[in-house]
Amino acid sequence: MAQRFGWMAEQYLQSYDTNFFMNHINTIIFDLGGVLIDWNPEYLYKKIFSNEKDMHFFLENICTKEWNEQQDAGYPIKQATSDLVKKYPKYINEINAYYTRWREMFGDHDEHSVSILQKLYKEKKYRLLALTNWSAETFYHAKEFYPFLDYFEGIVVSGDEKLKKPDYNFYQVLLDRYNVNASEAVFIDDAFINIEAANDLDFHTIHFLSASQMETDLKNIDVI
Numbered sequence: 001m002a003q004r005f006g007w008m009a010e011q012y013l014q015s016y017d018t019n020f021f022m023n024h025i026n027t028i029i030f031d032l033g034g035v036l037i038d039w040n041p042e043y044l045y046k047k048i049f050s051n052e053k054d055m056h057f058f059l060e061n062i063c064t065k066e067w068n069e070q071q072d073a074g075y076p077i078k079q080a081t082s083d084l085v086k087k088y089p090k091y092i093n094e095i096n097a098y099y100t101r102w103r104e105m106f107g108d109h110d111e112h113s114v115s116i117l118q119k120l121y122k123e124k125k126y127r128l129l130a131l132t133n134w135s136a137e138t139f140y141h142a143k144e145f146y147p148f149l150d151y152f153e154g155i156v157v158s159g160d161e162k163l164k165k166p167d168y169n170f171y172q173v174l175l176d177r178y179n180v181n182a183s184e185a186v187f188i189d190d191a192f193i194n195i196e197a198a199n200d201l202d203f204h205t206i207h208f209l210s211a212s213q214m215e216t217d218l219k220n221i222d223v224i
Contacts, residue, residue, distance in 0.1 A: 027185040032132040034190035035208045038107030063098050072133040074162035112211030121151040130155040133164045166197035
């Protein structure tokens with residue numbers, strides 16, 4: 001049975017020998033946004049709206065998280081933008097900015113998280129893969145800004161597959177493409193709904209809350 005680390009790690013490790021994990025885990029799978037890369041639409045829209053109340057209304061009711069996730073799953077950006085402008089013509093400029101100025105939604109990378117990834121890469125003990133919800137129309141341009149993404153043997157992008165987390169089929173794409181056994185892999189993600197899906201598929205999981213917490217959980221299972 002897959003184990004979930006994070007706030008429950010200590011309880012599990014009282015019952016399970018860490019040597020079990022050390023001997024059986026051979027793959028570490030990272031989410032990207034929220035774990036390694038800082039992404040937040042507010043970084044852009046704070047420049048566009050004069051007050052936060054209007055900004056929050058826009059992001060909660062117009063260019064919503066759910067709307068963005070459709071593009072993560074492969075819906076064409078041009079069509080998505082056109083659809084929304086027709087629905088909310090008053091916000092034509094603000095809607096168009098979402099994907100014409102998407103680079104401004106990115107902060108820096110998480111240096112601590114990236115240092116952990118780099119350590120794993122240099123030690124060459126584990127396969128490193130990534131599973132990300134990200135539009136294929138922007139991912140490959142953004143990849144140029146984050147050279148540490150080259151540490152991964154492979155990155156499975158939702159926009160390419162027309163699937164996204166937490167759909168079990170999206171995880172299965174990675175398992176099949178890279179010949180990974182879920183019970184021999186640790187999956188790291190900041191979204192708990194994605195962690196729950198991974199647990200259902202028999203991955204070992206770490207619910208990312210901070211780089212320090214992730215590092216502790218990886219140490220607890222003798223991965224680093």
